[in-house]
Amino acid sequence: xxxxNFDVVVVGGxxxxxxxxxxxxxxxxxxxxxxxxxxxxxCLNWGCIPTKALLRSAEIYHYMxxxxxxxxxxxxVSFDLEKVVKRSRAVSKQLNGGVGHLLKKNKVxxxxxxxxxxxxxxxxxxxxxxxxxxxxxxxxxxxxxxRARSLPGLEPDGKLVWTYMEALVPDIMPKSMLVIxxxxxxxxxxxxxxxxxADVTVVEVMQQILPVEDEEIAAHARKRFEKQGMKIIxxxxxxxxxxxxxxxxxxxxxxxxxxxxxxxxxxxSAVGVVGNIEGLGLETTKVKTDRGCIVADEFLxxxxxxxxxxxxxxxxxxxxxxxxxxxxxxVEKIAGLPHVHPMDKSKIPGCTYCHPxxxxxxxxEKKAKEAGRQVKVGRFPFMGNGKAIALGEPExxxxxxxxxxxxxxxxAHMVGAEVTExxxxxxxxxxxxxxxxxxxxxxxxxxxxSEMMHESVLDAYGRVIHM
Ligand SMILES: Cc1cc2nc3c(=O)[nH]c(=O)nc-3n(C[C@H](O)[C@H](O)[C@H](O)COP(=O)(O)OP(=O)(O)OC[C@H]3O[C@@H](n4cnc5c(N)ncnc54)[C@H](O)[C@@H]3O)c2cc1C
Numbered sequence: 001x002x003x004x005n006f007d008v009v010v011v012g013g014x015x016x017x018x019x020x021x022x023x024x025x026x027x028x029x030x031x032x033x034x035x036x037x038x039x040x041x042x043c044l045n046w047g048c049i050p051t052k053a054l055l056r057s058a059e060i061y062h063y064m065x066x067x068x069x070x071x072x073x074x075x076x077v078s079f080d081l082e083k084v085v086k087r088s089r090a091v092s093k094q095l096n097g098g099v100g101h102l103l104k105k106n107k108v109x110x111x112x113x114x115x116x117x118x119x120x121x122x123x124x125x126x127x128x129x130x131x132x133x134x135x136x137x138x139x140x141x142x143x144x145x146x147r148a149r150s151l152p153g154l155e156p157d158g159k160l161v162w163t164y165m166e167a168l169v170p171d172i173m174p175k176s177m178l179v180i181x182x183x184x185x186x187x188x189x190x191x192x193x194x195x196x197x198a199d200v201t202v203v204e205v206m207q208q209i210l211p212v213e214d215e216e217i218a219a220h221a222r223k224r225f226e227k228q229g230m231k232i233i234x235x236x237x238x239x240x241x242x243x244x245x246x247x248x249x250x251x252x253x254x255x256x257x258x259x260x261x262x263x264x265x266x267x268x269s270a271v272g273v274v275g276n277i278e279g280l281g282l283e284t285t286k287v288k289t290d291r292g293c294i295v296a297d298e299f300l301x302x303x304x305x306x307x308x309x310x311x312x313x314x315x316x317x318x319x320x321x322x323x324x325x326x327x328x329x330x331v332e333k334i335a336g337l338p339h340v341h342p343m344d345k346s347k348i349p350g351c352t353y354c355h356p357x358x359x360x361x362x363x364x365e366k367k368a369k370e371a372g373r374q375v376k377v378g379r380f381p382f383m384g385n386g387k388a389i390a391l392g393e394p395e396x397x398x399x400x401x402x403x404x405x406x407x408x409x410x411x412a413h414m415v416g417a418e419v420t421e422x423x424x425x426x427x428x429x430x431x432x433x434x435x436x437x438x439x440x441x442x443x444x445x446x447x448x449x450s451e452m453m454h455e456s457v458l459d460a461y462g463r464v465i466h467m
Contacts, residue, residue: 003109006032008334009123009137011115011280014041015320016311017143018099020327025106027335032135033108034115034125039099041145042312043320045092050168051188053088055353058195062355069392079196081173088168111135117281120306124281139306139334142287142294143327144280146273146312154180154241154269160248161241161267164189174198174265178250180238182209184352186270187221191354194230201231201262203238203252210352214364214413216379220397221415224356241267275313290315298342300330308334322348349427351420356396359423362411362430365401374404376436378460380452382416384467387447393417398456400426407435412456418449425453436461 008024010017013035024031038045057079067074103110113125113132123140125132148163150156156163162170167189175198179190182204194200202209202225209225209232210218222232233252239259240251249263275293285304288295293316294309296302302309308330311323325343332340349361368375382388382396396416403410412426429439439457444450458464 003030004133004135006030006109006135006137008032008139008141008331009034009115009135010141010143011123012041012143012145012276012311012313013039013099013103013110014143014145014311014323015043016145016313016323016327017041017141018103018327019324020141020143020310020331021108022102022106023328024331024334025108027331027337029331029335031106031108032111032137033103034111034113034123034135036112036114036127038096039103039110040092040096042147043323044095044099046165046168048320049095050088050092051164051185051192052353053091054084054168054192055188055355057084057087058192059355062195066392081170081196085169114279116279117284117307119281119284120304137306139308141300141327141330142280142302142307142309142313143311143323144276144313145323146275146318148269149272149274150269151180151238151271154238154271156269157243160243160246161269163269167268170266172265176264177201177266177268178203178238178248178262178264179268179270181270181272182206182232182234183211183270183272184350186268187225187352187354187358189268189270190230191225194225194228195355199229199231199264201233201264203236203250204232204234205237207235209234210358212350213352213358213360214399214411215366216399217358217360217397217413217415221354221356221358224395224415225354228355273312273318275315277313299333299340300326300343301333317345317348317350319348319350347427347430349423351423353420356393356416357419358415359419360411360413361423361427362409363401364411364413365399368401368403368410373410375410376402376404376460378402378456378458378464380455380459380464380467382449382452384455385447385449385452387449387451388417390447391417391449398422398452400453400456400460402436402457402460407437409434409436409439412453416449422450422453425450 007029008031010033021033064074064077113127123135178201179186235255242249253259287302296309296314300308310326312318352358378400399413401411444454
């Protein structure tokens, strides 16, 4: 390799890493990205994007099966799983190529290999065990992401017990399936396989599914899933898996300690992710780790000067947009730009693309009360919105939580059609420290689902119109 000295070396080319690299290049730094497997990381290749492609097929399949409700007819509706998966993989491939193109356009050097720190400022790169390069970087950004967590005794085998990787490229459409964990990843797969016709059971250790979401919103989503025929067992844990040739018998222990068995074709383990911190040479530095992630401050600096950590490897929330944002903050601070905003994790939106969708930002009602806030809460149902009725999507809700004393918008929570697109309105509002007054004076276009955001705010102050 001709050039081995860089201003910034980024380890990992996922959304955290490649965005950091592009921003650093824009700021006139000499940048290299070391990526061992796939540009775009988990997000583009095995996470956000291919799941959304699968869910899109499921959504269209759902509408085709319900064509009659719209005065249309579609007979012989069926699907070809291989083609559904092929489309999802093609979408990932297209975007993976796009990242390569963007890095090239920004004159970022991309090195195919695995990076390992050899002390501050030094990175050894190998490929298939062979040395590729010894790099030096004034600044080294660790953006190595995360991988599926596995629980002892419940380890995925890739055949009968899947992680998200196998679930994204299923070779069969299981007739029955059990999903362990009801976080965003588990629920999205449960929703996909349910819509495509599988008999789906979800087991969640907490009482509430989608445990980080507002209680009321999660309860609403649960009701809808159960109405679709999904079986949800919450406050229960999976204690064992017995595998047969083509099925798995799952032991589930409920809150009272009573165990029952459920036999399914396939199991998906969706019990969270852990940071990729192993084999990174952290021991050659002062970098600290905590519960499987690298400890970094609000500007993503680790305890070793010149070494930074961003994205999933730097801890929760493990979301692509958080990784990207951290990449930008980290690099702008390195470049010495004035007024770099530190990472504010309280305003990061979260979206789950199940049917119905769930989206939120800020504090839940419960969290706000626990934080000692006096709150005003507004709610508006999809049933009261003209666009929702016209779309044939009358079920759902938008909830807003305000500080009763100051009118500050503390949180917004949604369940229903297209809410993953709506939430950003409230993210912007919170970012601008908007109060109820500003939101009430804002004009929302008609007819749109966004009018429900307005109505929810009006409801919090006893001024709701359409309810
Ligand atoms: C099924 C699923 C669905 C998801 N859906 C969403 C969603 O809808 N929205 C959302 O915001 N988030 C979603 N996520 C989470 C999202 O994928 C992650 O938050 C995001 O990818 C994190 O970006 P990152 O850059 O930190 O890490 P990653 O995307 O994991 O990228 C890390 C990269 O580093 C590389 N790497 C690791 N170690 C080394 C090394 N030593 N040397 C060189 N390269 C290395 C890896 O190969 C990888 O490409 C989903 C995740 C999964 C699994």
